[in-house]
Every structure is written in C-alpha cells, then in structure tokens.
Amino acid sequence: MKVFAPVLVFQKIPSGRGRDKSSIQCLECFGKNLYIGTKEGLVEYITVNSVSGEESLSVREVGKRQMGRSGAIGQLTAVPFLNHLLVLWDGSVTALNMFSLEPIPALKKIQNVSLFYVSESAVQTDSVELIAASAKRKIVSVYKVCVDRWECVRQVALPQEPVALAAHGTCLCVATCDRYLLHDYQSQTTIDLFQHNMGKQNIIANKCGKGEFILNGPGSLGMFVMKNGTSQHPPVQWPDGVVDAAVHFPYVLALQNQTVHIYSILDQQLKQTVLLQSAKSLVSTEESVFVVADKEIHRLSPVPLEDQIQELVKRQRVDEALTLLDRVQDLLPKDSYKDLHKNVICTSGMIKFYREAFVEAKELFIKGELDPREIISLYPAMPVVSKDFTPQTTAVSNAKDLWTLSRDDWPTFQRYLRFLDDFLREVRPTGQGQICPRDIDSALFKLYLEQAEYEKLDQLVSSQNDCNLQMCVPDLEQHKRFFTLGLLYQSQGQHSNAIQTWVKIVEDQNEYPLHISVFQHIVNTLSNLKHKPIIRKFVDWVLLRDQVAGIQIFTKMHASSHIMFAPEEVLTILTNYAVAMILYLEFLVNELHSKEGKHHAMLISSYVKWILQSIEGDYSNETSREEMRHKLQMLLWQSSLYNADTIYEQITSSSLHMEKAILLGKSGKHKKALQVLVYEEKDQQAAASYCWRTSAGRDGKFTQGMFLTLLQIYLESAHHVIAAVDLLNQNAASFDLVSVLRVLPGSWSLKLVLRFLCESMRGTVHDKRMRGLEMSLAKVETQRHKHAWMEATHEKIRVDRGCVCHSCQERLTGPEFLRRPTGELTHISCHGGESGH
Incomplete structure (x- = not known):
C-alpha cells in the first residue's frame, strides 16, 4: 500500500576532481528553506519551490558557510522564532543567522557539546531552551536562548555519557551507553525505562508527538513512551539494523541503510517499503519526512488520507480503512470525513450482502445512509424510476450477478428478495427513504406483485404511497388485480377511477370472484369521501343494488364527522328508494334525535305505506311486517312531533287497529281508542296495556x-x-x-x-x-320544633344599643330578643329596612 510518495529534492553534484569524498551529514528544514551540513564542515542553504508539490522540484542555492577546514557538521537546528540557525561542529554549538549564515557576535560558542536539542520554553515566550549534552562531562546543560544572549540555567548530572537526546518541556529523554531514562529537571524525578545493547543496535531517542518519544528498544522493538513513563501505543516490531526512526502520524518510519520501512501505529503492520541508497537519517516535519543519504536528499510526501482510505476501500480492506478513518477523524474536514465514513460502511455492507450476512448488511446500509437505489438497481427487473440516478457504490470482488442467480439458483435468489423487502420496508419511513420514495414504493410494488404476496401489496397501495402509476397500472391489469388497482387509484387521489374499477368488478363478479366484499368496500369508500359529485355519481348505482347497505353512505358520514349532505338533500336523493328512505328517517329520529316534526311524520307515513303495501301485495313475510308495526307503534307512543289526526286519516280504513287506538289516545279520545281495541282489535291484554301506558x-x-x-x-x-x-x-x-x-x-x-x-x-x-x-x-x-323554640326563648338577653340585627343588618330598636337554636340573636320588632319584621 502506498502511503508515502518519494521525491528527490537535492542531489550533490560531484566536483570532478578525482574521487569526491564529500557527503551530506545532516539536514534541517523550515518551510521551503533547507540547511545541509556536510562531512567537510560546510553549511549550505538552499530553497525549493514547494515542499508538498510536484515530483520535479526546482532547487536554488542561497548561501554557504564553511565552519572550518575539516570536521563534519554534527547537527543543525533552526530557531525561526529568533532567526537563528544552531550548528554543532567540532564539539561546540555556534549560532548563525538563518538567512545570511553570518555568526551572531553576541552569542559565543558553547563548548564541550556532544549533541543538543531545542524545545520551546515552558515558562517564557521570548526565548527557547537549548538542551546540550556533554559525553565527556556526563552532564546535560539547559540554556535559555534569546535573540542576543544565552545563559545556562540548569545542569543535570548523568550516571553515564549520553548518546541520544530528546526533550518535551522539562522532561528529558536520554539514552546512555546501556539504558534509556526519563528525567524531569524541574521536579528532579528520574524514571529508568529499559536497557539496550549498544553494541548490537543503534540507539534512537526521538520526539514523536505531544509528550511522546520513539525509542529503539530491545529485540528490535519500536517503543512509544510518554513523558510519564507509560505507553499509549503498542510497540512496532521493525527489522534489525534500524539507524533512525521518525513518526508522521499515523505512521512510524524505520530507516535501514537501503530501505525505509513504514508501519502503521494503529495496527503495527508494515504498510510500505521505500528503497533508497546510502540513507543515514530521517527528518520529520509537519508536511513530510526527509531522508538524508550520502549524496541525496529525498522527501517522502504522505499520500492524502482520503486517498489512502479510498484505496483501502477499493481493495475491500474495510476494517483497516475504518480503523484508519476513526483515528484520523480530527485531521480531516468534517464533510470529507462524513463522506468517507459512509463509503467505508456501505462497502462493508456490500461485502456482507454478497456473503448473505443480511442482518449485518442491513445494519451497515442503514448506518452508512446508503441510497436505496443502489440496492434496487442490483436486482433484475426492479425499476429505478429516477432518471438522474447513477450507481456510485464501490465494486467488491465477491459480487454476485443477481440476474444469473435468478435463473440458476432460485432458492438463493429468494433469500435476496426477502432481504430487499426487509431493507426497503425499514428505510421507507426514514429520512434515508425520503431520498427516493417513488423508487422504493415502485420496487416494493413490483416485488409483491411478482411474488404473489397480495396481502402485502394491498397494504402498500391502500396506504399513502409514491408508486409510479404509469408502471403499476399496466402490471395490475396484466395480473388481473383489479381490486388492488382501485386501491392504488384511491391512494393517489383518483377516487372516481377507483370506484369505477370496483364497480366493474361487482358487475363482473362471476368472472373475477373475490374473497372480500367489493360492494361493501365501495359503500365504505363513498361514506368517507369528501367529494359530493363523485358520491352523487355512484349513489344511485349502490342503492339500486342494495338499499340497506347503500344508506350507510349517508349514516356513516355522521359517525366520521364529515357531513357532506344536509338531511333534506339526502331525502331528495332517496325519494325513489322506500327502504333506504325508512332507514335514513330512522337514523334521523332514533340516532340523531331530530326535533323536526316533518321527519317524524315522514317516518310514520313511510311505515304506514310500507305496511299497507305489504299487506296488499303480500310481498313481505309476517315477521318483517310485525317488526315494522312494532317500530310504528313505538314511534306513535313516544313521539309528540306529528299530527295524530292526519295520520289517523291515512289508516282509517285499514286493519291497523292498535295504531288507530294510539292515535285516538294522542287526540284525547281514550274511550273510542279502547272501543277499537275491544271491538275491532279484540285484544283484551292490549286494552289493559293501553290503560297502563x-x-x-x-x-x-x-x-x-x-x-x-x-x-x-x-x-x-x-x-x-x-x-x-x-x-x-x-x-x-x-x-x-x-x-x-x-x-x-x-x-x-x-x-x-x-x-x-x-x-x-x-x-x-x-x-x-x-x-x-x-x-x-x-x-x-x-x-x-315547638320544643326547640321554647328552649331558645327560655331567658332574655340584654344587648347594647349598638347591636345589629342578624337578618337585616340594621341597628336594633326594640328590647325583646330571641335566641335561635343555632345560637344567633334576632329580635321580635325591628323597624329597619323597608318593611321591618
């Protein structure tokens, strides 16, 4: 895997005078400024056009400084804050101007220095700290370095001579000839870390993060150590003979003479190797890592993290990509992280999908907010209605051709169909499903129809949906699912087409028998409809087929509280439907408790007309006629909103003797009513009941x-x-x-x-x-009461002239008073108020 791209930055050109023994010894980098220290004591200052740009770079030489006739430059460190370049040469530290390379007269050389390290001052902002180690004296000296002066502020004695040095704040990480240790010179605490074998391995102690150091530990282990002696990352097992190491999060680079090994700090695995000749050290900056060789300087530029993650996803190393993504989240733009995270999750879901791990795949697709059309488009004959949709899912190596699967392995393909149903139904009500509601509903429609899951199909189309009518209507007609077609029309607001479709089913019932009552469904639909023209269009058709069921169109409207017709409109519609008229009038009188005398009179007249016609035509059985007469008699007894004489005239010549008696009684003619019951009805029990009632x-x-x-x-x-x-x-x-x-x-x-x-x-x-x-x-x-009155008036009570009457609130004028049983005082003669008492 490519995580760093090597670029040649600088190449030392041979002088042409025999064998050129000059070689690069050390390097310092600040921005586009590079400082090179050679084996011959020369400091070179060059600039490059960019530190993160193209593969070919233009290099410009700015200046040189010869420190002496011989002797290698041991170390270079730039201090941009002070415009200083600190040079370790011939056992001493010299300060040069960063840009002119001229010595700074005010800063004299610091002698007896084996190696040094520069860190920011922990307490002051106008200076830095120079930490200089002396192998000869076995001490570490801390200098305060300002623009025009430096002074030694502290010295730390070491048990052995130092061979490697790094610092973070007041904490020093020192490698001696046989061990690594941490020393905080402010708190004077020392922590022994572990021993090393200096004869068999190179000693490395470099700063690699906030408060963290990278050390070359025993057994060729790259050890990460915090300044408190703990470790936040597991060690990296790198090869023998590592000469230098540097960290560029999330990777650690281990340098051998010919190779740079790049490991991930996250999983400690080798990610890349870069071959370079005669390499000797690494210099890490925020942007890249420089590799110093004898004659060349190479820059290892990190591949953008987004590209690394996408490459891992393409290779289906999704777990590795997700681990990397989560750890570098803070280094990525928020939108970029979100998009990458979704891509990784969805690719992982695709791998699970083709492995038939459907539960895990569904969870990953939902978590990654996968566009449902990506899944729909994988299935044969599944429609993607959106014209602007283009699949974006990363291809995976274990992908199956579902088209081929549907022909060759139907049981397996059925499992994939069940997954599609489960996934689409779960995302349908969510924000993820609102991306493409028409595609989801059309796919579910197609799935249920082809799989003959008609119950699910009816549930889908009878609720609010976004099915594509142009596609669904021909399919339903082809499969002869006309009732479902009506439900689809209804859910799409085409109520007239829906009812017309159901009417055709009822009229052709023999051709398309159904297990449900389509006629009753039409009635229910009309009763809940809020469109009068459509109701008027179909109400006569309903009433002609079944008046008892048809009247529900109007009675159920009141139950659902959306009354589309006034009672007079309904009565006009029902003029030619006697049974429906009676049922609706019963609803008005008995259920709605109408106080309109007209409604009561019409109902009574309807009862009478029906009963008389049934008697004359003998088209109704005796039970129905008796039930109707019972209703008529009850209404005659209970209602007082009709004209009894008018109704009596209608039945004078009929055999409705009981009804005649009730009407006569309503008019106050009780004797005549009893005579009708005795002589005409000849029912003694009815006569007695009439008296009681x-x-x-x-x-x-x-x-x-x-x-x-x-x-x-x-x-x-x-x-x-x-x-x-x-x-x-x-x-x-x-x-x-x-x-x-x-x-x-x-x-x-x-x-x-x-x-x-x-x-x-x-x-x-x-x-x-x-x-x-x-x-x-x-x-x-x-x-x-007399006893209580006497007890209350047994003794007289004297009161002051200012006493007020309890009853009228006037001052008392008479001397005689009574004590009430409740204890209140009143008087016999009070002349207050208008009348007194």
Whole structure:
C-alpha cells in the first residue's frame, strides 16, 4: 500500500576532481528553506519551490558557510522564532543567522557539546531552551536562548555519557551507553525505562508527538513512551539494523541503510517499503519526512488520507480503512470525513450482502445512509424510476450477478428478495427513504406483485404511497388485480377511477370472484369521501343494488364527522328508494334525535305505506311486517312531533287497529281508542296495556277513570263479562271501589267479584293506615320544633344599643330578643329596612 510518495529534492553534484569524498551529514528544514551540513564542515542553504508539490522540484542555492577546514557538521537546528540557525561542529554549538549564515557576535560558542536539542520554553515566550549534552562531562546543560544572549540555567548530572537526546518541556529523554531514562529537571524525578545493547543496535531517542518519544528498544522493538513513563501505543516490531526512526502520524518510519520501512501505529503492520541508497537519517516535519543519504536528499510526501482510505476501500480492506478513518477523524474536514465514513460502511455492507450476512448488511446500509437505489438497481427487473440516478457504490470482488442467480439458483435468489423487502420496508419511513420514495414504493410494488404476496401489496397501495402509476397500472391489469388497482387509484387521489374499477368488478363478479366484499368496500369508500359529485355519481348505482347497505353512505358520514349532505338533500336523493328512505328517517329520529316534526311524520307515513303495501301485495313475510308495526307503534307512543289526526286519516280504513287506538289516545279520545281495541282489535291484554301506558305519569284519579271506562265498555256487552271480571281481579288497585260498585250489574254474584272486593278493601285499609301514620309523624315533627323554640326563648338577653340585627343588618330598636337554636340573636320588632319584621 502506498502511503508515502518519494521525491528527490537535492542531489550533490560531484566536483570532478578525482574521487569526491564529500557527503551530506545532516539536514534541517523550515518551510521551503533547507540547511545541509556536510562531512567537510560546510553549511549550505538552499530553497525549493514547494515542499508538498510536484515530483520535479526546482532547487536554488542561497548561501554557504564553511565552519572550518575539516570536521563534519554534527547537527543543525533552526530557531525561526529568533532567526537563528544552531550548528554543532567540532564539539561546540555556534549560532548563525538563518538567512545570511553570518555568526551572531553576541552569542559565543558553547563548548564541550556532544549533541543538543531545542524545545520551546515552558515558562517564557521570548526565548527557547537549548538542551546540550556533554559525553565527556556526563552532564546535560539547559540554556535559555534569546535573540542576543544565552545563559545556562540548569545542569543535570548523568550516571553515564549520553548518546541520544530528546526533550518535551522539562522532561528529558536520554539514552546512555546501556539504558534509556526519563528525567524531569524541574521536579528532579528520574524514571529508568529499559536497557539496550549498544553494541548490537543503534540507539534512537526521538520526539514523536505531544509528550511522546520513539525509542529503539530491545529485540528490535519500536517503543512509544510518554513523558510519564507509560505507553499509549503498542510497540512496532521493525527489522534489525534500524539507524533512525521518525513518526508522521499515523505512521512510524524505520530507516535501514537501503530501505525505509513504514508501519502503521494503529495496527503495527508494515504498510510500505521505500528503497533508497546510502540513507543515514530521517527528518520529520509537519508536511513530510526527509531522508538524508550520502549524496541525496529525498522527501517522502504522505499520500492524502482520503486517498489512502479510498484505496483501502477499493481493495475491500474495510476494517483497516475504518480503523484508519476513526483515528484520523480530527485531521480531516468534517464533510470529507462524513463522506468517507459512509463509503467505508456501505462497502462493508456490500461485502456482507454478497456473503448473505443480511442482518449485518442491513445494519451497515442503514448506518452508512446508503441510497436505496443502489440496492434496487442490483436486482433484475426492479425499476429505478429516477432518471438522474447513477450507481456510485464501490465494486467488491465477491459480487454476485443477481440476474444469473435468478435463473440458476432460485432458492438463493429468494433469500435476496426477502432481504430487499426487509431493507426497503425499514428505510421507507426514514429520512434515508425520503431520498427516493417513488423508487422504493415502485420496487416494493413490483416485488409483491411478482411474488404473489397480495396481502402485502394491498397494504402498500391502500396506504399513502409514491408508486409510479404509469408502471403499476399496466402490471395490475396484466395480473388481473383489479381490486388492488382501485386501491392504488384511491391512494393517489383518483377516487372516481377507483370506484369505477370496483364497480366493474361487482358487475363482473362471476368472472373475477373475490374473497372480500367489493360492494361493501365501495359503500365504505363513498361514506368517507369528501367529494359530493363523485358520491352523487355512484349513489344511485349502490342503492339500486342494495338499499340497506347503500344508506350507510349517508349514516356513516355522521359517525366520521364529515357531513357532506344536509338531511333534506339526502331525502331528495332517496325519494325513489322506500327502504333506504325508512332507514335514513330512522337514523334521523332514533340516532340523531331530530326535533323536526316533518321527519317524524315522514317516518310514520313511510311505515304506514310500507305496511299497507305489504299487506296488499303480500310481498313481505309476517315477521318483517310485525317488526315494522312494532317500530310504528313505538314511534306513535313516544313521539309528540306529528299530527295524530292526519295520520289517523291515512289508516282509517285499514286493519291497523292498535295504531288507530294510539292515535285516538294522542287526540284525547281514550274511550273510542279502547272501543277499537275491544271491538275491532279484540285484544283484551292490549286494552289493559293501553290503560297502563296512557296513565303513566298521571295521578291516581286519571288511572281509575281509564280503567273504569274500559270496565264500562266490557259491561256493555254480555260477551265480555269474563273480560270484565278478569280486568277487576287483575287490576284491583287501579279501581275506585265505590265507582265500581255503582256500575256493576245487580245480577252479579258476590263470589264473582269476591277477589276484587278483598284486594280493594285491603288496599283501602292500607291507604287509611298510611295516612294516619303520616299524620302522626307530622305531629311529632311539629312538637319537636315547638320544643326547640321554647328552649331558645327560655331567658332574655340584654344587648347594647349598638347591636345589629342578624337578618337585616340594621341597628336594633326594640328590647325583646330571641335566641335561635343555632345560637344567633334576632329580635321580635325591628323597624329597619323597608318593611321591618
């Protein structure tokens, strides 16, 4: 994997005088400025046109500085803050101007220095700290370096001579001849890390991050150590003979003489090797890593992280790509990270998809917010309605051709179809599904139709959907799914087409039998429709087929609280439909409790007309006719919003004797009503019931009069003697004994009316005793009130002149007062207010 791109930056040109022994010893970089230290004590200053640009770079030499006749430049460090270039040569540190390479007179050389390190001052902002190690003296000296001066502020003694040095703040990481250690010169604490074998390995101690160092540990392990002695990353196993190491997150570079090995800090795996001749050191900057060789300087420019991740995704190393992406999230733009993350997740989902790990694939597709059309487009014959859609999913090596699978391995293809159904249904209500609702619904439609999952198909098209009508209508007609076609029209707002489609089904029921009542569905649809012209268009068709079901169109409107028709409009529509008219009037009167006398009269007239026609035509069975008569009688009894005389005229010549009696009673003609029941209806029980029902809520005298009238009617004919006796015996409490004795014939024996007389006398005695008891209770209550009054007025009470009357709130004017049982005071004579009391 390519994570760094090598570019030749500088090549030392041979002088042409025999064998050129000059070689590059060290390098310092700041921006486009490069400082090269040679083996002959020469400091060269060059610039390059760009540190992150093209493969070919133009190099310009700016200046040179010969430090002495011989001796290699050991180390170069630029201090841009001060415009200083610090040079380690001949065991001393010299300060030069960064741009002119002239020595700074005010800064004298620091002697006896083996190696040094520059770090920012932990406390001051106008200086840096120079940490100089002396192998000869076995000490580390800390210098405060300013523009025109430097001074030693601290010295740290070492147990052995130092061979490598790095620092972070006040923490020094020092490698001696046999071990690595950390020393904080401010807190004076030292941590022994681990030993090394200097004879068998190169000693490396470099700073590699905030508070972190990279060390060449035992066993050729690249050890990451924090300044507190802990480690945040596992060690990297690199090859033997590593001469230098540098970190450019998230990679660590290990340099051998001929090769640069590049490892990932995240998984410690080797990612890339770069071959270079005679390489000796690495210099890491924020933008890149420079490799110093004897005659050349190469720059390793990192491949953009986005490109690295995309390359990993293309190679299906999705776990590796996701790990890298999560760790470098802060180094990427927010939008770029989001897009990359989605791409990695979705590619991982595709790999799981083709492995038939459908549960995991679905979760990844949802998490990665995959465009559902990417999945739809994989299936044969599945429509992608969006014309502007182009698949963007990264191709994976384990991809299967679902077209071929559908022909050669139908069971496996069925599993893929079930996944499509599950995935689309889950994303359909989400924001992910709102990207392409028409494509999702059309794909589900096609899937359910082809798989004959008609229940799911009906659920889809009967709810709100975005199916493509141009595609779906021909498919449904081809499969003869006309009821579903109506549901589709209905969900798309084409109610007239929907109902017309269902009407055709009902009319051709024999040709297309269904397991559901399409006719009832039409009725339900019309009752919930909010479009009067469509209702008017189909209501006659419904009523002609079934008036009982058809009237639900109007009655259910009230239940759903969207009333499209006023009652008078409905009555006009129902003029030619007698049964429907009766049912609707019943709904108005019984359910809506209409107070319109017209509605009550129309319902009664409709009942009468239906009953009379059924009697004459004999087209209704006896049970239906009796049920209708029962309804008529109940309405006649209960309603008071009709004209009884008008209705009576309609049934005068009919056999509806009970109804005649009720109407006569409504007009106050009770005797005539009883005569109709006795002589025409010939129903003694009905006559007695009429008396009871008419007397309901009236006083006892009226009840006695009603029953006495019925008794007199019975006594008028010798054929009704038994009926008269039964009436007396069964309703003794409803008669006045004296009045009955006056009308009874003298020829009747005592035995005939003995039961009546006994019941009547018992009732009379009971009433007398009850009245006596009530009178006694009233007397007791009166005596109790008198006693309470006397107790309250037993003594007189003197009050001041300022006392106020409790009743009228006026000042008292009389001396006589009473104490109420409640304890309140009032007086007998008060002349306050208008009338006094």
